[in-house]
Amino acid sequence: MKTKALLTLIFVAAAATALAQVTIKGKVTDKAGNPLIGASVTIKGAIDGASTDTLGAFHFKTKRKGAQAVVATYIGYECFSKPIAIGNQTIDLHIILKETPTAIKDVVITAGSFEAGDKKKGVTLKPLDIYTTASASGDMYGALNTLPGTAAMPDDGRLFVRGGDAYESLTFIDGLRIKNPYSSSMPDLPSRGRYAPQLFTGTTFSSGGYSAQYGQALSSALILQTTGIASKNQWGFGLLSVGVNGSETLANENSSISAQVEYYNLKPYYSVVEQKYHWNKYPETFGTTIVGRQKVGRTGLLKVMSTLQMSHSNLQFPDFNDQAKLKDIDLKSKNFAVNMSYTDSWGKGWSIKAGAALSVDDNRTAPFGNKVYEFNTYLQSKVVVKKEFSSTFNINGGFEVSPNSFMQKYWEQETLKSRTSFSDNNLSPFIEVEAMLFNKLAVRGGLRGEYSSLLNEKKVAPRLSLAWLVGDYSQLSVATGIFYQTPEDQLLRFTHNLNFEKANHYIINYQITKNDRIFRVEAYRKDYSSLVRFNKEQFYNPTLYNNDGNGYAQGFELFWRDQKTVKNLDYWVSYSYIDSKRLYRDFTAKATPTFAPKHNVSVVGKWFVPDISTQFGATAMLASGRPYNNPTSSTFMDGITKSYFNISLNVSYIFQFFGKTSVLYLQTNNLLGRNNVYGYNFYKDAAGAYQQMPVTSSEKRGFLFGVFLNW
Numbered sequence: 001m002k003t004k005a006l007l008t009l010i011f012v013a014a015a016a017t018a019l020a021q022v023t024i025k026g027k028v029t030d031k032a033g034n035p036l037i038g039a040s041v042t043i044k045g046a047i048d049g050a051s052t053d054t055l056g057a058f059h060f061k062t063k064r065k066g067a068q069a070v071v072a073t074y075i076g077y078e079c080f081s082k083p084i085a086i087g088n089q090t091i092d093l094h095i096i097l098k099e100t101p102t103a104i105k106d107v108v109i110t111a112g113s114f115e116a117g118d119k120k121k122g123v124t125l126k127p128l129d130i131y132t133t134a135s136a137s138g139d140m141y142g143a144l145n146t147l148p149g150t151a152a153m154p155d156d157g158r159l160f161v162r163g164g165d166a167y168e169s170l171t172f173i174d175g176l177r178i179k180n181p182y183s184s185s186m187p188d189l190p191s192r193g194r195y196a197p198q199l200f201t202g203t204t205f206s207s208g209g210y211s212a213q214y215g216q217a218l219s220s221a222l223i224l225q226t227t228g229i230a231s232k233n234q235w236g237f238g239l240l241s242v243g244v245n246g247s248e249t250l251a252n253e254n255s256s257i258s259a260q261v262e263y264y265n266l267k268p269y270y271s272v273v274e275q276k277y278h279w280n281k282y283p284e285t286f287g288t289t290i291v292g293r294q295k296v297g298r299t300g301l302l303k304v305m306s307t308l309q310m311s312h313s314n315l316q317f318p319d320f321n322d323q324a325k326l327k328d329i330d331l332k333s334k335n336f337a338v339n340m341s342y343t344d345s346w347g348k349g350w351s352i353k354a355g356a357a358l359s360v361d362d363n364r365t366a367p368f369g370n371k372v373y374e375f376n377t378y379l380q381s382k383v384v385v386k387k388e389f390s391s392t393f394n395i396n397g398g399f400e401v402s403p404n405s406f407m408q409k410y411w412e413q414e415t416l417k418s419r420t421s422f423s424d425n426n427l428s429p430f431i432e433v434e435a436m437l438f439n440k441l442a443v444r445g446g447l448r449g450e451y452s453s454l455l456n457e458k459k460v461a462p463r464l465s466l467a468w469l470v471g472d473y474s475q476l477s478v479a480t481g482i483f484y485q486t487p488e489d490q491l492l493r494f495t496h497n498l499n500f501e502k503a504n505h506y507i508i509n510y511q512i513t514k515n516d517r518i519f520r521v522e523a524y525r526k527d528y529s530s531l532v533r534f535n536k537e538q539f540y541n542p543t544l545y546n547n548d549g550n551g552y553a554q555g556f557e558l559f560w561r562d563q564k565t566v567k568n569l570d571y572w573v574s575y576s577y578i579d580s581k582r583l584y585r586d587f588t589a590k591a592t593p594t595f596a597p598k599h600n601v602s603v604v605g606k607w608f609v610p611d612i613s614t615q616f617g618a619t620a621m622l623a624s625g626r627p628y629n630n631p632t633s634s635t636f637m638d639g640i641t642k643s644y645f646n647i648s649l650n651v652s653y654i655f656q657f658f659g660k661t662s663v664l665y666l667q668t669n670n671l672l673g674r675n676n677v678y679g680y681n682f683y684k685d686a687a688g689a690y691q692q693m694p695v696t697s698s699e700k701r702g703f704l705f706g707v708f709l710n711w
Contacts, residue, residue: 021061022086026093028052028072034516036097038201039074044081046298048253050231059231061253062086072097132606134648134667135619137704140203141182141193144222145621146602148522148557148574149207151595152623152644155678155695157190158182160595161207162526163553163580164219167488168503171222172214173200174303174341176357177402179378183285184333184363186315188681188695194309194335196260199291200224208505208524209479212430212446212463213384213396218485218503218528226303226339229293230256240706242269243285254295262287269703276698280328281314300344309335318683318693319368330366335359349388356381371411376489378404392436402426406489420493424454426486432463442467450484454496459484473514479507487532494534495542501549502530516564523556528582536586551582551590571605591637592627594679597644599624617650628679632690641679647671662709669702 028039035056042049043062050060062068065086070093072080077097084091136142141159144150151160158166171181173195185191204223206214214221235248243264250257267282287309294302311333316326341355361376384398407421432446444465451458463481470476484500491498504527511520531549538544561572580596583589601622608615625640633639650667670676680692 021063022065022088023059023061023090024070024084024086024093025057025059025090026095027056028058028074028095028097029056030077031096031098036074036077039072039077039095039097041070041072041095044069044071051228070095132615132617132650132652133604133619134617134650135604135621135646135669137192137667137669137702138197139192140195140197140200143197144203144205146572146574146604146619147205147207148559148576148600149220150576150600151578151597152600152621152646153190153595153678154644154646154676154697155188155190156595157185157192159220159222161220162524162555163551163578163582163593163596164503164526165593165595168217168219168485169222170214170217170220171224173224173305173339173357174226174355175213175223175353175384176339176341176355176382177216177378177380178337178339178357179359179376179404180335180361183309184311184331184335186313186329186331187317188678189698194287194307194337195224196289199226199289199305201227208526209463209465209481209507211444212432212448212461212481213398215400215428215430215448215450215461215483216402216426216485218483218501219526226291226305227293228301228303229254229295230258234710236708236710238706238708240264241704242266256291256293258289258291260289273699273701273703276696278316278326279314280316281312281330283311283313285309285311296342296344300342302340302342304338304340306338307336309333317367318681327368328366329368330364332364334362349394351386351388352384353386354383369413371409371414373409375407376405378402393434395431395433397429397431399427399429402428404489406493408493422454422492422496424452424486424492426453427451440469450500452486452500454492455486455499457499459500471512474510474512477507477509477511479505479509481505491532491534491545494540495545497542498532498545499530499547501528501532501547503528516562518559518561520559521556522559524554526553528552528584531582531584533584534586536588539586549582549584549587551580551584553578553580553582553596555579568608568610569605570607571603573604574600574602576600587636589636594626594628594637597623597626613654615652615654617652619646619648621646621648626679630680630692631682639680641677644676644678645672645674646676657709658711660710662707665704665706665708667704670697670700673700675700 028036028041030036037052037056039052040049041058043064046062046064048060048062048064050058052058068084068086070082070084072095074097080095080097133143133146135146141157144159145152149162153160156166159169160166161169171178181194182191183194206221206223208220210221230249230251233250238245243262245260245262247258247260264285265282270279270282289307292304296302314328314330317329319325319327337359339357341353343353345351357380359378363374365372380400380402382398382400384396386394386396388394404424409416410418428448428450430446430448432444434444436442446463448461448463450461461482461484465479467475467477483503483505487498487501506525507522509520509522528551530547531551533546533549535541535544555576555578558575563570578596578598581590581592603620606615606617623644625643627637628639628641629637630639646669648669649671653664655662655664675696677694677696679695681695682690682692685691
C-alpha cells in the first residue's frame, strides 16, 4: 500500500507540473530525409529533452520561457543548435543534422562487431527486429543466431560463436557482466535468455576482437545498453499460448519506474502439441522485472534494474545406463540479478560511468534419484573515466573488481557424497585510446590486465583495432588481441591448480553501406592455448586436470541486408564457414567439436503490408551436419549428423485498442516438420552393447500465439 501511494503521488505531481509546461516536438533527420533514431534533443543549459523514436520523432515538455536554444546531437553528426522563443504555444521543429566524416565514431570499427543499436552506423538490429524475427520467438539470442559467426544449436539455445563453446560468449548489461543470462533447462532441451528485448535500446554483438573494457570471454561479447527515462505513463498486458504478462510504467520528466510480472505454464500448450518427453511437472515459470531511472543534477543519470525468475519442472528421461528405462529429473531454479549504473559528465570532455551488478543463482536438480544443489553469487563493480580531448582523440580507463563464490553439494540416494566450495576475486584494470588519423583512419588500442586470486595468476592482454575509409560508402577494418578467461566453475570445483585459458584473435573485414543496403565480408583466425583438459573416466581426480589443451578456429563470413529495393520489404542473408578443431576437456584427440558445423546459412525476411496493418516474417536456416562421438568407433568424433534445415513463419497484425497500438501475433517453427537430428546419446543395453538414441526436437512443430495490449 505504501508503494502504491508513493507511485500515485509521483503521478499526481507529474500531472500538476505538466499544466505549467510547454510542449516541444518535431523530427530529426539527415539531409536525405532519413530519420535518425536515438538522437538527443534538449534545451541548452537544462535537463529538459528527449531521444528520438524509430521514426525520428521527439516530444518533451519544458518549464523554460522566453529566449532559449534547442540543441540536437547524434553520434557521427555535427551538433545542431537553434534559438527559439518559448511562449505558451506548442513548438514544432524539423531538425536536419549534417554528417561529420572526421569524427572518430563516424568510422565504426566493424571487424568482429555487429552494431545492433540506433546510435551508430553499421549493421543494425533494433529491438523490434528481435521481436519480429520468425525463428527467434522473442528471444534475443535466437535473433542473434541469424547473424554470421553463430552456429545453429536449437537443442541448446545459447550462443556458440566461431567454433567457441557457449561459456566463451559473455553478456554485459550497461558494461557490467551478467553471470547467467540464460534460463535453466533440462538435458537436450534449449534454454532462453532471461531478459526481454524491450529493456534495451541497443545491442553490440562482438564476435571477436572486442574492446579492452570487456574481458573474461575467449570468443565473443554481447554488449547491451538499457533504455533511458520512459517518455510516458503506460501499462500493457500480454496473453500468450504459454502464459501471461503485465506491465506498468509511471514517468515524469526527471524519473520513471516500470514493473513487469510474467507467469508461464506450458501445460495447456503441451496438452495440445504432442511432446517427445512425458512431463510429471509441466514447466512453470514466474518472473518479475523492475526498472528505475532518475536524473541526478544537470547531466547525471542513475539506472537500476532488478529481475527475479523462479522455475520448476520434472520430466521422465532415458536412463544413461539403460535407454529402455525412464527415470525422473526434477529441476528447481531461482535467479536474482540487479544491475545499477550511474553516468555523468564533468565538463571539458570529462565523463564517468560507474556501476555494480549482482547475480545470485540457486539450482536444485534431482537426476535419477540423486540430488545436486548449486549456489553461486557473482558481483562485479566497475568504474570507467573518459576524457575527450577533441572529436578525433579520446582516452578512457578504469577497473573492475569481481568476487565470485560457488558451492555444490551432491547426494546419491539421500547420502551426501561430496561438498565443494571456493571463492575467487578477479581484478581487471584497463586503458584504451581512440584516435582519428588523416581524416580516414580510426585507431583503437588498449591494454587490459587480468588477475585471479584463486589461480594466483596475472596476465596483460593487448588489443588493437583499425578502420580505414577506402571510399565514400566503404571501409576496411582489422582487429587483433589477446583474450583470457578463468576456467568454468564446474572445473574449479575439482581443482584450483589451473591457469587462465587463452585465445588470440585475428580479424579482417570489408563493409559497404549505401542506400539502406549493407554488404560485408569478414575473415578470421582464433588460436587457443592453455585450455583445460581432464580424464572422462576419472573426472573427479584433481591430479588429472591440466592446461595442456589447444585448438584453432578459422573461417569467413558474408552478410547482406537490403531495406530499400522492394518497398516495405526488409531482408538479410548471412553465411558462415567455420573450420575448427580443439583438444580440450575430455577429448581424447584433436577434433571438430559438435557445436561447430562447417556451414551455416540464414535468410530472414520481413514484409509489411500497410493496407491491412500486418507484417509477415519468414526465417530459413540451414546448417551442415554436426560431429558427434560414437564410442563403438576407433576414431574420436568421426560421426556426422544429417544437415539441419528449418523454416519459421510469423504474422503480426497491428490494431487499435481504445486508441492505443496493440498487436496480434502468430508464429510457427519447423513449418515442414523436418526431423532434425542434433546428435546421439549412447547407452549400454543388458548385454553390454552400445545402443544409440538420436537427439531431436521435443516437438515436430512449434507454435506461439499472443495478444499484446497497451494503454
